[in-house]
Amino acid sequence: MISIPVYRPHFTGKEREYVLDCLDSGWISSRGEYIARFEDACRSFIGAEHALSVCNGTVALHLALLACGIGPGDEVIVPTLTYIASANAIRYVGATPVFVESMPDTWQVDPADVERKITSRTKAIMAVHLYGCPCDMTRLCDLAQRYHIKLIEDAAEAFGTRWHGRHVGTFGDVSTFSFFGNKTITTGEGGLVVCQDPAMSEHIGLLKSQYASPHRRYWHEDIGYNYRMTNITAAIGLAQVEKADEILAAKRRLARSYEQKLADLPISFHNEPAGATHSYWMVSFLVPSAEDREPLRDHLEKMGIETRPFFYPAHTMPMYADPRRPNSAFPVAIDLGARGLNLPSFPDLTDDEIESVAEAVRSYFEMSR
Numbered sequence: 001m002i003s004i005p006v007y008r009p010h011f012t013g014k015e016r017e018y019v020l021d022c023l024d025s026g027w028i029s030s031r032g033e034y035i036a037r038f039e040d041a042c043r044s045f046i047g048a049e050h051a052l053s054v055c056n057g058t059v060a061l062h063l064a065l066l067a068c069g070i071g072p073g074d075e076v077i078v079p080t081l082t083y084i085a086s087a088n089a090i091r092y093v094g095a096t097p098v099f100v101e102s103m104p105d106t107w108q109v110d111p112a113d114v115e116r117k118i119t120s121r122t123k124a125i126m127a128v129h130l131y132g133c134p135c136d137m138t139r140l141c142d143l144a145q146r147y148h149i150k151l152i153e154d155a156a157e158a159f160g161t162r163w164h165g166r167h168v169g170t171f172g173d174v175s176t177f178s179f180f181g182n183k184t185i186t187t188g189e190g191g192l193v194v195c196q197d198p199a200m201s202e203h204i205g206l207l208k209s210q211y212a213s214p215h216r217r218y219w220h221e222d223i224g225y226n227y228r229m230t231n232i233t234a235a236i237g238l239a240q241v242e243k244a245d246e247i248l249a250a251k252r253r254l255a256r257s258y259e260q261k262l263a264d265l266p267i268s269f270h271n272e273p274a275g276a277t278h279s280y281w282m283v284s285f286l287v288p289s290a291e292d293r294e295p296l297r298d299h300l301e302k303m304g305i306e307t308r309p310f311f312y313p314a315h316t317m318p319m320y321a322d323p324r325r326p327n328s329a330f331p332v333a334i335d336l337g338a339r340g341l342n343l344p345s346f347p348d349l350t351d352d353e354i355e356s357v358a359e360a361v362r363s364y365f366e367m368s369r
């Protein structure tokens, strides 16, 4: 039924060559040359000092929180409008997520609400660059400095996203990326932790690999994890990062194309704020009223077009529900969550497919007039 999915990975050819090289050489586990080559390629693309590959974006967040020394009794400020992994990782270390409101224009975390929620227990702000648009990193860096708290960036959706020319993930003390099958750069499952401090990088390296002593076999100084990426996964990632500019340019083109074709409709696309380079992980828009969102999605699905609704704000999930944070405390995030949808956004989308999606969206609004 679905002929135009929301996402489809863009393979460039080298993936196959590099994966076959792993199979032929027998280096298929988490040792092998592609691990370092992939980490180096990421480090130089992002402009970070240190980059460590891991097996997915969720464990990358877990390591980032551990590396900041966050634990029970600590609070971490996080937007409620995010993918659930951001909040869950805070719980993994025994800390408490403190949810904050979004901004109506950029859909990113509201720095004024972040400041209001800082307490003596706040250890970190977790910024999430939602759908590929950067947060206001100038204001968030300023808050982290003034209050002496850590800044963590969840850049899972933001490979290629920049703030005043600088790649996101380089502003925080530590930052994470995801390479899940529908992310901008994909390895199927995969993730990355980046940081600027060599001691922190060394600590993360130990944590991700059972805290195994580099000097004494089978000696472990602390509790670690097996969060390693495999060589095969890194081989796919290397081929992807080598084509990152091409992938990002294609996504930008399709975002512009949707915006032009649908400019006259009563919908609002995701703004690219001043100073921001949006990477358009997902091309997204808001419908005028929440009552339109599901009927529009059903209409598109009947025409073979898959879409995604926005995330439900995390504070509405059963495990985070708390009468002290009613929906009325997050009117913007609730409204965005109810009115937003993501369009097919994969780099190989053809002009004809974009036209079909645009026509289908248009026909809904013409029908409902």
Ligand SMILES: *Cc1c(COP(=O)(O)O)cnc(C)c1O
Residues within 6 Å of the ligand: 056, 057, 058, 059, 082, 083, 085, 086, 128, 154, 156, 157, 178, 179, 180, 189, 190, 191
């Ligand atoms: C995808 C995503 C993650 C988690 O990544 P996985 O690789 O699926 O574990 C974390 N945070 C955000 C905002 C994401 O979109």
